[in-house]
Amino acid sequence: xxxxxxxxxxxxxxxxxxxxxxxxxxxxxxxxxxxxxxxxxxxxxxxxxxxxxxxxxxxxxxxxxxxxxxxxxxxxxxxxxxxxxxxxxxxxxxxxxxxxxxxxxxxxxx
Amino acid sequence: xxxxxxxxxxxxxxxxxxxxxxxxxxxxxxxxxxxxxxxxxxxxxxxxxxxxxxxxxxxxxxxxxxxxxxxxxxxxxxxxxxxxxxxxxxxxxxxxxxxxxxxxxxxxxxxxxxxxxxxxxxxxxxxxxxxxxxxxxxxxxxxxxxxxxxxxxxxxxxxxxxxxxxxxxxxxxxxxxxxxxxxxxxxxxxxxxxxxxxxxxxxxxxxxxxxxxxxxxxxxxxxxxxxxxxxxxxxxxxxxxxxxxxxxxxxxxxxxxxxxxxxxxxxxxxxxxxxxxxxxxxxxx
Numbered sequence: 001x002x003x004x005x006x007x008x009x010x011x012x013x014x015x016x017x018x019x020x021x022x023x024x025x026x027x028x029x030x031x032x033x034x035x036x037x038x039x040x041x042x043x044x045x046x047x048x049x050x051x052x053x054x055x056x057x058x059x060x061x062x063x064x065x066x067x068x069x070x071x072x073x074x075x076x077x078x079x080x081x082x083x084x085x086x087x088x089x090x091x092x093x094x095x096x097x098x099x100x101x102x103x104x105x106x107x108x109x110x
Numbered sequence: 111x112x113x114x115x116x117x118x119x120x121x122x123x124x125x126x127x128x129x130x131x132x133x134x135x136x137x138x139x140x141x142x143x144x145x146x147x148x149x150x151x152x153x154x155x156x157x158x159x160x161x162x163x164x165x166x167x168x169x170x171x172x173x174x175x176x177x178x179x180x181x182x183x184x185x186x187x188x189x190x191x192x193x194x195x196x197x198x199x200x201x202x203x204x205x206x207x208x209x210x211x212x213x214x215x216x217x218x219x220x221x222x223x224x225x226x227x228x229x230x231x232x233x234x235x236x237x238x239x240x241x242x243x244x245x246x247x248x249x250x251x252x253x254x255x256x257x258x259x260x261x262x263x264x265x266x267x268x269x270x271x272x273x274x275x276x277x278x279x280x281x282x283x284x285x286x287x288x289x290x291x292x293x294x295x296x297x298x299x300x301x302x303x304x305x306x307x308x309x310x311x312x313x314x315x316x317x318x319x320x321x322x323x324x325x326x327x328x329x330x331x332x333x334x335x336x337x338x339x340x341x342x343x344x345x346x347x348x349x350x351x352x353x354x355x356x357x358x359x360x361x362x363x364x365x366x367x368x369x370x371x372x373x374x375x376x377x378x379x380x381x382x383x384x385x386x387x388x389x390x391x392x393x394x395x
Contacts, residue, residue, distance in 0.1 A: 053345035082339030086332060090348055092321045 008039035011078070018051040023058035030062050034070045041066070041073050045080035046102075056091045063096045076100055112158045113151050114199075114208040117144070119192040120165045123225050126326065126333045126340055132165040133223050134211050135173055137312050137328075138233060139240040140258060140276045140295050143214060143222060144173055146236075149244055150215035152180040156207075162198060164189045180244075214239075226326060226335035233309065234290050237272050247277070255288070258295070270306070282318070298352060313352040320348055 010033050015022045034041065043059075059077075066073050077097040080088065085099060093099075120128045127136045134144040144161075151159055159182050163170045167188035177184030193201070198208045213221055213232065216239070220232035237256075241248050247259035254271025257263065262280040270288035275281070279293045282301030287293065292309040299305060300318035310316055311328030326333040329351030333340045343349040 053348065056345075082334060082337050083341035086325070086334045086339055087341055087343065087348075090320050090322065090325075090332065090343070092319065 008037055009042065010034075010038060010040075011042040011044055013044045014048045016047050016049050018045075018048045018055040018058075020052075020054045023051070023055040027058040027062050031065055031069075034066070034073060036070075038070065038073050040076060042076045042078055043097075044078045045084060046078060048080065048084055051084055051087060056088065056093065059088075059093055059097065060091075074098065111156050112160065112202070112206050113156045114160045114162060114202050114206045115144075115147060115151075116193055116195065116198055116208070116210040117161060117163045117165070117170060118210065118212050118223050121223055123338075124223055124229060126226075126328065126331050127229065128165070129331075131169040132163070134163075135169050137294055139237065139274055139292060140245070141240075142173060143211060144170065146214055146240075146242070147211055148174060148177065148180045148182060148184065149242055152182050153243070156182060158183045159185070160202060160206075161186045162189055162193050163187065164192045226333055226338055230307075230309065230326065230335045233292060234272070237274055237292070240274070251275075264301070276312070296352065313354070315346070315350050315352050317346075317348045 012026070012030055012033065014026055018026065030041065030043070063075060066075060075097045077088070077093075077099045079102045080099065085094075085101065088094060088097075088099065117132060117134045120133060124133060127133060135142045138146070148159065159174075159177060161170055161174060161184060163186055167186050171186045174184045174186060195208045195210060199206065202208070212223055213219075214236045217232060217235055220235045221228050222232050223229070241256065248256055251257045251263070252269050252271065255269045255273040255275070257275040258277035258279070260278045261275050263275070264281060264283040264285070266283055267281050268286045270286070272290060273288040274292045275287075276293060276295035276297065278296045279298070281287060281293065281299045282303070284302045285299050286304045286306070287299070288306060290307045291305045293299060293305065294310060294312040294314070296313045297310045298315045299310065300316060300320070302319040303316050304321040304323075305316065306323050308322040308325040308327065310322065311326070314327055314329055316322060316327065324334055324336045326335050327349055330343045330346070330349055331340065332343055332349060
């Protein structure tokens, strides 16, 4: 998938089936897309219908990698389905990622 | 006095609650709406109850039985469709007390079966009243925190009442429970988990460090009661079912009910028991 590149923001579209190998591949692409100028990495989950512990693990690993190698980058998760969002919240990923739903009001300063 | 209780049919709005049985039998604070109603009617002086059931009447019959548990005479009438109160009155006579089991006793402003949010609101409203006379062993372990028999709660669990912990439930170290949390019978909360504004169903495991908010968790099924979204969790380390409840004591340990049948006169004296029945280490000379 080709990332949409802004000056300091990159949006990556997560696959529909965010599990196992697909999640691992997405993780590698996300890490490769991080540059020293990057400030915000957005993961668009609007198409993602399925995830599991493997997908949650990939997101967790991406957060750890960013903390270690690109601490200036803030991570956002865009528009997940309510079911996916609930699963992410069960695993407490909403403490690591800013989860923005389509109906949420978003403060760009945050 | 004869009471007619109309049990509502299943509804898509609460599909997750009706998978294992009819809605009136769904687990609710260690019992079910049906049991709370029968107990309430018994306390009110009813003697005869007709249950009009259109959804899985055998499950309703398994809970209600013949009503002897409450001192009632209960009959389950299996119907093809849900009766309206007017239709029930026409069938059973105008002297019958016809009620629809769509709320808990004394809480008509909290309908049970319109949505998950309504179910949760009714459950929390019912929580202070759920310590009914028939319930044994429920005790307050902290302000607004009620625990049933044989619960195991680690010493450093943080509670924010109101909280209900069912019998045989286990809560691990460092967990944060409440406010408005219901841990049903035999549920298992692993260390570090957070449960707030949620219901953990019977025999349900919540994994370590997981966070349940605004949720109804039953086995691997996770429902957000605010927006009604539902997901089946495929990773048992996050959320899973612990299997069916154990068999009743009498079924597992037949000696428990066999022993009283041996009259004292027919029991053998200690000296007459053959030595071969004893372990060799304590064999008497």
